[in-house]
Amino acid sequence: MAIILPELPYAYDALEPYIDEETMHLHHDKHHQTYVNNVNAALEKHPEIGEDLESLLADVESIPADIRQAVINNGGGHLNHALFWELMTPEQTAPSAELAAAIDATFGSFEDFKAAFKAAATTRFGSGWAWLVVNKEGKLEVTSTANQDTPISEGKTPILGLDVWEHAYYVKYRNVRPDYIKAFFSVINWNKVNELFAAAK
Numbered sequence: 001m002a003i004i005l006p007e008l009p010y011a012y013d014a015l016e017p018y019i020d021e022e023t024m025h026l027h028h029d030k031h032h033q034t035y036v037n038n039v040n041a042a043l044e045k046h047p048e049i050g051e052d053l054e055s056l057l058a059d060v061e062s063i064p065a066d067i068r069q070a071v072i073n074n075g076g077g078h079l080n081h082a083l084f085w086e087l088m089t090p091e092q093t094a095p096s097a098e099l100a101a102a103i104d105a106t107f108g109s110f111e112d113f114k115a116a117f118k119a120a121a122t123t124r125f126g127s128g129w130a131w132l133v134v135n136k137e138g139k140l141e142v143t144s145t146a147n148q149d150t151p152i153s154e155g156k157t158p159i160l161g162l163d164v165w166e167h168a169y170y171v172k173y174r175n176v177r178p179d180y181i182k183a184f185f186s187v188i189n190w191n192k193v194n195e196l197f198a199a200a201k
């Protein structure tokens with residue numbers, strides 16, 4: 001068995017005009033495929049540890065030292081992207097009543113949450129991700145990680161994530177990351193976020 005690239009849950013052009021078709025092809029077919037290839041190459045060296053990336057990345061010290069950084073980078077890259085595709089949809093969706101109440105209780109209002117998420121995505125220096133997570137205390141938190149680090153390695157459950165690597169937006173948005181972040185809010189699959197929130201509580 002090896003880890004395989006999951007198909008997109010929609011057509012490559014489904015998120016137009018917010019996320020363009022060319023970016024989706026490059027991002028999914030090239031970038032995500034490379035993470036899959038590289039994590040498989042690393043895991044092949046240690047068949048004894050299996051392929052459960054969530055468990056491995058939840059305890060990175062358990063990963064053999066000679067492949068640890070490769071699994072953090074490429075296993076994280078695979079998990080993050082597999083989640084990211086599912087977190088977007090061309091359909092109109094909305095936060096559940098339960099999630100909306102938790103967002104209000106944590107951030108003050110939905111607009112305040114949005115501002116916090118946008119700030120995390122905008123100020124993440126270089127490559128990385130912005131996240132809405134459920135932390136160890138069962139509370140919502142906005143955070144960001146560098147490179148392909150996953151919040152799972154910090155004991156947090158990601159329920160919404162935005163890739164802010166340049167490869168995610170440069171074809172369409174060039175250097176204007178804030179416009180890409182704004183566009184992302186038009187394609188969030190809140191049904192998936194609601195499901196992850198309910199499971200994480």
Ligand SMILES: [Fe+2]
Pocket residue numbers: 027031081163165167168
């Ligand atoms: Fe990416």
